Amino acid sequence: xxxxxxxxxxxxxxxxxxxxxxxxxxxxxxxxxxxxxxxxxxxxxxxxxxxxxxxxxxxxxxxxxxxxxxxxxxxxxxxxxxxxxxxxxxxxxxxxxxxxxxxxxxxxxxxxxxxx
Amino acid sequence: xxxxxxxxxxxxxxxxxxxxxxxxxxxxxxxxxxxxxxxxxxxxxxxxxxxxxxxxxxxxxxxxxxxxxxxxxxxxxxxxxxxxxxxxxxxxxxxxxxxxxxxxxxxxxxxxxx
Numbered sequence: 058x059x060x061x062x063x064x065x066x067x068x069x070x071x072x073x074x075x076x077x078x079x080x081x082x083x084x085x086x087x088x089x090x091x092x093x094x095x096x097x098x099x100x101x102x103x104x105x106x107x108x109x110x111x112x113x114x115x116x117x118x119x120x121x122x123x124x125x126x127x128x129x130x131x132x133x134x135x136x137x138x139x140x141x142x143x144x145x146x147x148x149x150x151x152x153x154x155x156x157x158x159x160x161x162x163x164x165x166x167x168x169x170x171x172x173x
Numbered sequence: 174x175x176x177x178x179x180x181x182x183x184x185x186x187x188x189x190x191x192x193x194x195x196x197x198x199x200x201x202x203x204x205x206x207x208x209x210x211x212x213x214x215x216x217x218x219x220x221x222x223x224x225x226x227x228x229x230x231x232x233x234x235x236x237x238x239x240x241x242x243x244x245x246x247x248x249x250x251x252x253x254x255x256x257x258x259x260x261x262x263x264x265x266x267x268x269x270x271x272x273x274x275x276x277x278x279x280x281x282x283x284x285x286x287x
Binding site: 059089093099101102106163 | 208215216217218221231265277278279
């Protein structure tokens with residue numbers, strides 16, 4: 058049962074335009090959402106996050122939107138740059154692990170390609 | 174400050190062999206985790222640790238053991254490798270509050286079991 062879904066395996070965008078990556082979730086107990094970026098042969102790196110008490114969070118060219126009623130979040134990249142070409146994973150957290158940690162549930166990823 | 178390091182980068186095992194994937198972090202983080210990444214599956218949590226001497230199972234723990242004798246190191250042991258364990262393995266650490274959600278990942282180990 059995939060609780061976090063990224064239905065688009067790939068996305069191609071022209072340099073300078075907006076990239077919109079989407080993520081849907083099914084567990085209404087998720088209270089924190091994150092986006093990670095992954096280049097080939099490297100580990101994922103944290104990009105941006107949003108708490109469920111907010112509907113928008115912005116950091117430079119990156120904005121994450123959360124629509125709780127639709128159980129949907131999106132990552133907007135404006136303007137897109139060739140260096141943004143990577144796999145983007147969304148992740149959601151709800152469960153507090155034994156000892157106080159949080160378990161992240163990841164989506165399957167979207168490969169973004171920004172073309173010149 | 175090297176962050177999270179993993180060795181080896183690549184490994185090929187025969188079915189039934191055992192091995193240990195090494196993970197170390199120099200950020201003094203309390204929490205450490207192991208994930209595996211498979212095509213179409215995202216990253217799935219294998220085991221995690223909330224501090225030295227404390228470990229627990231994630232969602233796909235079968236076939237793997239962990240221990241945490243120091244804050245820095247969190248090795249993952251494959252007891253008897255199976256082809257289903259062919260995957261890319263990522264170790265991650267987390268400092269706990271107030272950044273308890275953000276994981277810092279190592280570069281990964283690509284494991285093939287034949």
